[in-house]
Amino acid sequence: MTLEPGLLENVAVLIPLLPFAAFAVILAGSTYGDRFDLPATAFAIASVTASLLLSLVLLAELYTHPEIPTPFTAAEATWTAGGAAPELTFGLMVDPLSAVMAVIVTLVATLVLVFSLYYMNGEDESGLPRYYASMTLFTGSMLAFVFSDNLLMAFFFFELIGLCSYILIGFWYQTPSAASAAKKAFLVTRFGDYFFLVGVAFAFAAFGTLSFHGDTSLFTAAEAAIDAGDTVLGVDASTAVTLVALLVLGGVIGKSAQFPLHTWLPDAMEGPTPVSALIHAATMVAAGVYLVARTFELYALSPTAMLVVAYVGGFTALFAATMALVMDDIKQVLAYSTISQYGYMMLALGAGGYTAAVFHLANHAFFKALLFLGAGSVIIALHHKQDMWEMGGLRSRMPVTYWTFLAGALALAGIAPFSGFWSKDEALLAALTNAANEPLLLAPLALGVLAVPVTAFYTMRMHALTFHGEARSEAAEEAEEGGWPVYLPLGVLGALAVVSGFANAAPLGVKELSGFLGASDLYGYAATHLGYADAFTVNYALLVVALALAFAGAIAGYLLYRDADEPLKRRFDPVTEALERRYYLDGAQTRFAEDGVLEGSRWVNRFDVDVVDGLVDAVSTTALQSGDALRRVQTGVVRDYAAVIAFSVVVLALLVGLLGGWI
Numbered sequence: 001m002t003l004e005p006g007l008l009e010n011v012a013v014l015i016p017l018l019p020f021a022a023f024a025v026i027l028a029g030s031t032y033g034d035r036f037d038l039p040a041t042a043f044a045i046a047s048v049t050a051s052l053l054l055s056l057v058l059l060a061e062l063y064t065h066p067e068i069p070t071p072f073t074a075a076e077a078t079w080t081a082g083g084a085a086p087e088l089t090f091g092l093m094v095d096p097l098s099a100v101m102a103v104i105v106t107l108v109a110t111l112v113l114v115f116s117l118y119y120m121n122g123e124d125e126s127g128l129p130r131y132y133a134s135m136t137l138f139t140g141s142m143l144a145f146v147f148s149d150n151l152l153m154a155f156f157f158f159e160l161i162g163l164c165s166y167i168l169i170g171f172w173y174q175t176p177s178a179a180s181a182a183k184k185a186f187l188v189t190r191f192g193d194y195f196f197l198v199g200v201a202f203a204f205a206a207f208g209t210l211s212f213h214g215d216t217s218l219f220t221a222a223e224a225a226i227d228a229g230d231t232v233l234g235v236d237a238s239t240a241v242t243l244v245a246l247l248v249l250g251g252v253i254g255k256s257a258q259f260p261l262h263t264w265l266p267d268a269m270e271g272p273t274p275v276s277a278l279i280h281a282a283t284m285v286a287a288g289v290y291l292v293a294r295t296f297e298l299y300a301l302s303p304t305a306m307l308v309v310a311y312v313g314g315f316t317a318l319f320a321a322t323m324a325l326v327m328d329d330i331k332q333v334l335a336y337s338t339i340s341q342y343g344y345m346m347l348a349l350g351a352g353g354y355t356a357a358v359f360h361l362a363n364h365a366f367f368k369a370l371l372f373l374g375a376g377s378v379i380i381a382l383h384h385k386q387d388m389w390e391m392g393g394l395r396s397r398m399p400v401t402y403w404t405f406l407a408g409a410l411a412l413a414g415i416a417p418f419s420g421f422w423s424k425d426e427a428l429l430a431a432l433t434n435a436a437n438e439p440l441l442l443a444p445l446a447l448g449v450l451a452v453p454v455t456a457f458y459t460m461r462m463h464a465l466t467f468h469g470e471a472r473s474e475a476a477e478e479a480e481e482g483g484w485p486v487y488l489p490l491g492v493l494g495a496l497a498v499v500s501g502f503a504n505a506a507p508l509g510v511k512e513l514s515g516f517l518g519a520s521d522l523y524g525y526a527a528t529h530l531g532y533a534d535a536f537t538v539n540y541a542l543l544v545v546a547l548a549l550a551f552a553g554a555i556a557g558y559l560l561y562r563d564a565d566e567p568l569k570r571r572f573d574p575v576t577e578a579l580e581r582r583y584y585l586d587g588a589q590t591r592f593a594e595d596g597v598l599e600g601s602r603w604v605n606r607f608d609v610d611v612v613d614g615l616v617d618a619v620s621t622t623a624l625q626s627g628d629a630l631r632r633v634q635t636g637v638v639r640d641y642a643a644v645i646a647f648s649v650v651v652l653a654l655l656v657g658l659l660g661g662w663i
Contacts, residue, residue, distance in 0.1 A: 008058070008061060008068075008074075008094075009072075009074040009075065009094075010074075011054050011057055011058050012058060012074035012075075012092055012094045012147065013074050013075050013092060014050075014051070014054055015051045015054050015055055015058070015102055015106070015143055015147070016051070016092075016140050016143035016144040016146075016147060017140075018047040018048075018050050018051045018054075018140075019047050019048055019051060019109075019136040019137070019139045019140030019143065020136070020137070020140040020144075021047065022043045022044055022046070022047035022048075022132075022136040022140075023133050023136040023137040023140060025043050026039075026040045026043055026044065026129055026132055026133040026136065027129075027133050029129065030129035030130065030133065037128045037129065040128055040129040040132045040133070041116075041117065041128065041132055043132070043136075044113055044132035044133075044135060044136050045110070045113045045114065047136060048106060048109045048110045048113055048136065048139055049110050051102075051106045051109075051139070051143065052103070052106035052107055052109075052110050055099070055102040055103045055105075055106045055107075056103060058094065058099050058102065059099040059100065059102070059103050062094075062095075062096055062099050062516075063096075063516055070094060070095040070096060071093050071094060071095035071098075071149075071212070071213040072093075072094055072095075073091040073092065073093055073094075073149055073213075074091070074092040074093070074094050074147070075091055075092045076089050076090070076091035076092075076149075077089060077090050077091070086204075086208050086209065088150075088152060088210070089149075089150070089211075090148075090149075090150070090152075090153045091149040091150070091153075092144075092147040092148075092149060093147055093148065093149035093212055093213060094147065095213075096516050096517050097293060097294065097358065097517060098146050098147050100358065100362065100513075100516075100517075101146045101286075101290060101361075102143060102146055102147070104282055104286075104361070104362055104365045104366075105139065105142050105143055105146065105282045105283065105286075106139070106143070107282075108277070108278065108281045108282035108365055108366070108369045109135070109139040109278060109282060109283075111369065111373070111488070111489035111492060111493060112135075112274045112277050112278045112369065112373070112489070113132070113135060113274075114485050114488055114489050115274055115277075115373050115376065115485055115486065115489045116131070116132075116135070116272075116274045116485075117485040118377075118380065118482045118483070118485040118486050119272060119273060119274050119376050119380055120272065120274070127171075130171075131168075131171060131272070134164060134167050134168050134171070135168070135274075135275075135278070137160075137164050138161070138164035138165070138168060138278065138283055139278075139283070141157050141160040141161045141164055141283075142157075142161055142282065142283040142284075142286075142287065144157045144160075145157035145158060145160075145161060145287060145290075146290065148212075149211060149212050149213065150210040150211045150212055150218075151200050151203060151204075151210040151212070151218060151248075151295070152200055152204070152210050154291065154294070155193075155196060155197060155200050155251075158193065158196065158251065158255065158287060158291070159193065161255075161283060161284055161287055162185075162186065162189050162190070162193065162255070162284070163186075164283075164284075165185060165186075165189075165268070165279055165283075165284045166182050166183075166185060166186040167182075168271050168272070168275040168279070169181055169182040169185050169268045169270060169271040169275065169279075170182025170183075170270075170271070171271050171272055171275065172270070172271075172272075175270070177270050178270040178271065180267075180270075181264075181267040181268055181269075181270040181271075182268075182270075182271075184263075184264050184267050184268075185264040185265075185267070185268050187264075188254060188261055188263060188264040189254040189255055189261070189264060190254075191254060191261065192250045192251045192252070192253050192254020192255065192261050193250075193251045193254060193255075194250070195246075195247045195248075195249075195250025195251060196247065196248055196250055196251025196252075197251075198247050199243075199244050199245075199246075199247025199248040199250070199251075200248075202233070202240075202243060202244055202247060203218060203244045205233060206225075206232040206233050206237075206240045206244070207221040207222055207225065207232070207240075208221065209221050212294065212295070218295075218298065219295075219297035219298055219301075222237065222240075222241045222244075222298060222301055223297075223301060225237035225240070225241075226238050226241065226301060238301070238302065241298065241301045241302050241305075242302040242304050242305050244298065245295075245298055245299050245301075245302050245305035246304075246305055246308060248291065248295065248298075249292070249305070249308065249309065249312075251288065251291070252288035252289070252291055252292055252346075253288070253312065254288070255284060255285065255287050255288035255291075256285050256286075256287070256288030256289050256342045256346070257285055257288075257338070257339045257342065258288070258312050258313070258316045258339070258342065258343060258346060259312065259315055259316045259319055259320075260585065262316065262320060262339045263582070263585060263586050263589055265280075265285065265335050265338065265339055266327075266332050266335040266336060266582075268335070269329065269331040269332060269335055269386075273331065273372060273373070273375060273376030273379055274372075274373070274376060276331060276334075276335075276372050277368075277369045277372035277373050277376070278369075280334070280335070280338040280368050280369075280372060281364070281365040281366070281368045281369035281372070282365050282369065285338060285342060286342075286361060286365065288342070289342055289345045289346065289349070289357065289361055290361070292309065292346070292349050292357075293349060293354065293357060293358055293361075296349065296354050299349070299350075300352075300532070303438070306350050306351075306352070306532075307350060307438070307440055307441075308350070309346055309349055309350030310346070310347055310349075310350025310351050310431065310441055310444045311350070311443070311444050312343075312346055312350070313342075313343045313344065313345065313346025313347035313348070313349070313350055313444065313448075314343065314346075314347045314431075314443065314444025314445065314446075314447035314448050315343070315444070315447055316339060316340065316342070316343035316346065317340050317341075317343030317344050317347060317447060317448050317451040318340075318343075318447045318448070318450050318451040318454065319340075319343075319583075320336045320337075320339035320340040320343065321336070321337070321340040321451045321454040321455050321458065322454060322579060323336045323579050323582055323583070324336035324337055324340070324454075324455075324458040325454065325457065325458045325461070325579060326576050326579045326580050327458075327580075328387050328388055328389055329386045329387060329388070330375045330378070330379075330386055330387075330388050330391075330462060330466060331372070331375055331379075331386055333388075333458060333462045334368070334371055334372055334375060334462075336458075337368075337371075337412060337455065337458070337459070338368060340451060340455060341360070341364050341368070341412070342364075343448075343451075344360055344424055344427045344448060344451075345357045345360050345361055345364070345427065347427055347428075347430075347431060347444050347445075347447075347448050348360065348426070348427035348430050348431070350441075350444070351427075351430040351431035351434050351435075351441050351444070351445075351532070352430055352434045352532025352533065352534060353426065353427055353429070353430025353431070353434075353534065354517070354534050355426075355504065355513060355514040355517050355518075355534050356423065356426035356427045356429070356430045356534075357427065358513070358517060359422070359423040359426055359503070359504045359513055360420075360423035360424060360426070360427055362423075362500065362503075362513075363411065363419040363420055363422070363423045363500050363501055364420070364423070366411075366419065366493055366496040366497055366500055367407075367408040367411035367412055367418075367419060367420055367493070367496075367497040368408075368412070369489075369493055370404060370405070370407070370408035370490065370493035370494055370496075370497055371405065371408040371409065371412065373486075373489050373490060373493065374401050374404060374405035374408060374490060375405075377398065377401045377481065377482060377486050377490070378391065378394060378398065378401060378466060378479075380482065381394075381397075381398060381401075381475075381479040381480055381481060381482070382473070382475040382476060382479055383475050385473065385475055388462065388465040388466055389465070389472055390472055390473040390475065390476065391465060391466045391467075391471075391472060391473070391476050392465065392466070392467075392468065392469040392470055392471050392472040392473075392476055393467075393468070393469060393470050393471035393472075393476055393477070394466060394467045394471075394476060394479055395467040395468060397476075397479045397480065397481070398467075398479060398480075398481040399481070400481060400486070400487050400490060400491070401481055401486070401490065402467050403494070404490040404491065404493070404494035404497075405463065405466075405467070405490075406463060406467075407494045407497040407498055408493070408494065408497050409459050409460065409462070409463045410497075410554075411497040411498075411501075412455065412459045413455060413456035413459040413460060413550055413553070413554045414452055414455065414456060414546065414547070414550040415456070415547075415550055415551065415554060416547055417498075417501065417502075418497055418498060418501065419496070419497050419498070419499070419500045419501030420497075420501070421501060421547070421550070422501035422502070422504065422505045422506070422507070423501060423504070424452070424546070425506075425507070425542070425543055425546055425547075426504070426506055427448065428445060428448050428449060428542060428546060429506070429538070429539055429542060430534075431444060431445035431448065432445055432539055432542055433533055433537075433539070434531075434532045434533060437531040437532060438532075449545070449546065449549070452546050452549045452550050452553065453549040453550065453552055453553030453556075454553060455550075455553065456549070456550045456551070456552070456553030456554040456557065457553040457554070457556055457557040458557065459554065459557065460553075460554045460555075460556075460557030460558040460561075461557040461558075461560070461561045463558070464557065464558050464561040464562045465561050468558075468561075468562045469562060469563055506538055507538050507540075507543055514534070518534075
């Protein structure tokens with residue numbers, strides 16, 4: 001049965017609208033204090049669950065009825081119209097990509113909110129309504145971003161996502177470290193978003209449109225300008241496209257925590273663990289990669305921009321993975337793994353693997369949410385201890401958490417047949433296949449391959465330190481597992497970590513996701529302009545090498561740390577110090593902010609005060625002093641005025657005489 005077009009559009013509109021409505025209700029009801037705790041919880045979970053059900057309906061309709069023309073606009077409102085300026089509209093765009101992403105966001109958000117019943121139990125009376133209001137606003141903002149039909153609307157909700165992350169990372173704002181982490185996340189991502197904003201303005205000025213679809217889309221206009229050899233804003237059209245793509249990439253690098261704007265994400269672990277799960281799996285960090293996927297047609301018009309994306313992703317994948325090797329905080333390990341895994345997605349996109357990137361985005365959302373919620377289960381059981389050296393021996397005390405966490409860990413490590421293996425392999429396969437057309441892809445491919453054993457090593461190190469060996473603290477000896485709010489999310493996500501990879505397991509000949517996303521024809525431009533392919537013939541040599549490296553890293557990590565030893569710190573002190581200090585990049589950025597930006601601001605302020613204000617003050621002082629001197633002459637006495645007149649006549653007579661030759 002096919003839904004009527006109008007009804008299908010209403011379904012799409014309700015998906016982001018319901019969380020926004022819940023936010024408004026919770027915000028209004030929060031004035032009732034702790035009496036509104038239960039209603040706030042109920043409104044949050046009910047609204048996001050309803051959005052999940054509607055998202056599943058939308059996805060099912062598009063999947064079972066490929067004859068439905070996509071993309072289509074579910075709702076549209078005019079923002080500016082009339083005059084010589086082009087019209088700007090805001091609308092909700094529905095296509096296979098947005099439908100898939102909507103399911104990912106709402107599913108993870110629903111399970112995170114259910115888990116929050118356990119994790120946030122005991123929060124003070126003002127905290128729960130504030131928490132659930134922020135979470136629904138966060139979810140609604142991400143959904144509105146997913147359905148945005150133009151670049152300006154995407155930017156607006158991109159910023160609202162950033163605001164929500166600031167609120168939730170600093171949820172426990174009374175703690176200085178949480179407040180500092182929230183500010184750091186806000187400022188670092190704003191730095192990237194500045195470039196995104198300039199890119200939006202430049203794109204509109206150059207091509208007169210920001211739309212994502214239709215005959216007047218940004219991509220169509222850009223391609224036409226390139227084909228016609230046009231000059232826009234003083235540069236040729238191909239250069240303009242590259243500039244727009246790279247400027248937008250600035251915002252992506254900030255939001256998806258790619259090098260060098262990755263430094264905010266590990267500190268963002270100061271927020272509640274369910275918030276971390278939502279940020280890492282389905283909202284804040286996913287937004288950047290999704291934006292590149294949404295604007296993939298634009299990047300496909302620029303070989304330079306594609307290579308930059310691939311190199312950023314490949315380098316970040318290995319760079320972040322090495323830092324996860326020595327982190328002792330379980331959430332810090334997961335934070336660096338997130339940075340690394342999004343690097344794989346960027347590598348896939350830059351290499352032309354559109355479907356591979358979306359595939360890994362979906363799989364990563366499930367197993368990373370699972371790992372964070374599993375970490376949250378452990379953290380609560382150990383009374384908010386996050387140091388893995390205070391854990392150990394939890395396998396028998398927390399069996400559900402242990403087995404589901406193991407499923408997520410094996411998916412992250414890239415062990416077959418768990419989900420992460422299939423999508424990570426496709427990302428590497430995209431780079432290998434398209435390197436035939438662009439040999440420069442071999443370097444980021446090599447970085448991605450090197451990151452495979454490193455990822456497996458730190459993942460099994462984390463699992464071994466947390467669950468194996470002997471309990472290393474009194475809290476670990478007394479740990480107890482939570483009830484159904486823990487079991488349900490972990491069970492669902494654990495099952496997905498096992499089976500979701502089969503949706504597009506290329507080595508098995510299953511390419512459902514590839515075919516489904518192909519209906520939107522989003523990667524046809526890459527094939528036309530770059531010679532890149534999106535569907536690949538399996539390279540079994542790469543598959544075997546990647547799997548062997550993953551197994552080697554996983555076995556090494558488990559064997560070295562199952563007895564809670566720390567060989568790296570004893571044997572490789574200089575290397576370990578560099579890794580623990582995060583390659584000194586955090587310190588360099590802090591020094592740049594303090595010694596560079598702050599000191600530069602002082603010099604600018606000094607110039608403003610001493611030179612600019614000084615000149616203005618000098619003019620005003622001269623005027624005041626001159627006026628004061630003239631005021632003293634105005635005595636009001638007649639004889640003084642007569643003396644001045646007489647003196648002036650004498651001086652004038654002398655001057656005339658001198659000039660006229662009388663004297």
